[in-house]
Amino acid sequence: MSIQQVLQSLDGIQEWQEETYKYLHAHPELSMQETQTAQFIFETLQGYGYQTQLIGGGVVGVLQNGDGPTVLFRADMDGLPIKEKTGLDYASQVVMKDLNGDMVPVMHACGHDVHIVAGLGAAWALALHLDEWQGTYIALFQPGEEIAAGAKAMIADGLFEKIPHPQVALSQHVLTEPVAGKVGTRSGSFLSSAASLSITIYGQGAHGSMPHLSVDPIVIGSSIVMKLQTIVSREMDPFQFAVVSVGSFQAGLKANIIPDTANLQVNIRTYNEKVQQQVLDSIKRIVHAECEAAGCTTSPKIKVFDYYPLTENDAKITAEVTEAFETYLGKERVVAYHPMTASEDFSYIPQALNIPYLYWGFGGFTEDQTSYANHNPKFAPAIQPTLRTGTEAAIIAVLCYLGK
Numbered sequence: 001m002s003i004q005q006v007l008q009s010l011d012g013i014q015e016w017q018e019e020t021y022k023y024l025h026a027h028p029e030l031s032m033q034e035t036q037t038a039q040f041i042f043e044t045l046q047g048y049g050y051q052t053q054l055i056g057g058g059v060v061g062v063l064q065n066g067d068g069p070t071v072l073f074r075a076d077m078d079g080l081p082i083k084e085k086t087g088l089d090y091a092s093q094v095v096m097k098d099l100n101g102d103m104v105p106v107m108h109a110c111g112h113d114v115h116i117v118a119g120l121g122a123a124w125a126l127a128l129h130l131d132e133w134q135g136t137y138i139a140l141f142q143p144g145e146e147i148a149a150g151a152k153a154m155i156a157d158g159l160f161e162k163i164p165h166p167q168v169a170l171s172q173h174v175l176t177e178p179v180a181g182k183v184g185t186r187s188g189s190f191l192s193s194a195a196s197l198s199i200t201i202y203g204q205g206a207h208g209s210m211p212h213l214s215v216d217p218i219v220i221g222s223s224i225v226m227k228l229q230t231i232v233s234r235e236m237d238p239f240q241f242a243v244v245s246v247g248s249f250q251a252g253l254k255a256n257i258i259p260d261t262a263n264l265q266v267n268i269r270t271y272n273e274k275v276q277q278q279v280l281d282s283i284k285r286i287v288h289a290e291c292e293a294a295g296c297t298t299s300p301k302i303k304v305f306d307y308y309p310l311t312e313n314d315a316k317i318t319a320e321v322t323e324a325f326e327t328y329l330g331k332e333r334v335v336a337y338h339p340m341t342a343s344e345d346f347s348y349i350p351q352a353l354n355i356p357y358l359y360w361g362f363g364g365f366t367e368d369q370t371s372y373a374n375h376n377p378k379f380a381p382a383i384q385p386t387l388r389t390g391t392e393a394a395i396i397a398v399l400c401y402l403g404k
């Protein structure tokens, strides 16, 4: 049982992992600005003997160990513009300039610090046990997951010309379920595709007492918000999944002024690229028609941003890795996961290479702990068994293909 020995050796790095986790948690960086984090990962991987490169804001370490397949394991590394409210002694105090130039508080509220530490732990163990596996291991640390920019940035910076071609890609996320210590896998659609839209309505301003001289963008926007509710309820096949949410509606400053513009921010989720296109087309149609109906002389501006692809796990890889999880973690630590409405940009990498992939979840909260969802200011996973489980899962999945 050689994999078992590799897993046991993690005792030797546990203290380092816990200290490193606290350090990273206290020093988060915003998406596409993870320079210190990347530098730390770069140096750590180099210390383990990896051929290490900075690519598109991320870090890739390659460890060649004789003939055999090539496997890529990806971890993301960005924090979020959230003021931490965990009260932990290693809570983040960081404030940094975002990409718009505004100073914002920063927090690892999605657990990407857990991912980094698990990824480094797996990289350490694989470098330590070269006699237990054969092939090429690619440890990839991706920036900018939270704004769906990092995977694309690494690809645009020549990722695939700079690393060996993998046959399988793997990744994972710490979540509020299952309970800490357990992993969950799912074949097929796991995470939804997502997109956000910024919609600007151009009306005509006037004094609040003279509505007949205005084209009121607040009334048009309200009508749009209500009409958008009919996309899922009236246009969508009831057996298809779609979410359309308006998260922001901004217009005007004063009770007696009808403003000349309004802005809506809309977020959509689907499990199917075709359905996504249908939803986008419906939104555009409704927005244009409502503006026209109200007599706007300038067309509305619609910008689609933060586009996330579908995460659809390969059936064969899911079955193989799930079996390996059950063998080495024990059946009681492996659960079947349900589809999630969250989204990820990881699949850009395997999709661009046309290779199969698996993305799984692992628990971050123990039973006797209050769990807060990812992106909550109180998101504070239990350090253990979370770090150990994420590290074990990464090693088991990788050795499922590289192990002797």
Ligand SMILES: [Zn+2]
Pocket (backbone or CB within 6 Å): 110, 146, 374, 375
């Ligand atoms: Zn997140």
Ligand SMILES: [Zn+2]
Pocket (backbone or CB within 6 Å): 110, 111, 112, 145, 173
């Ligand atoms: Zn995340």
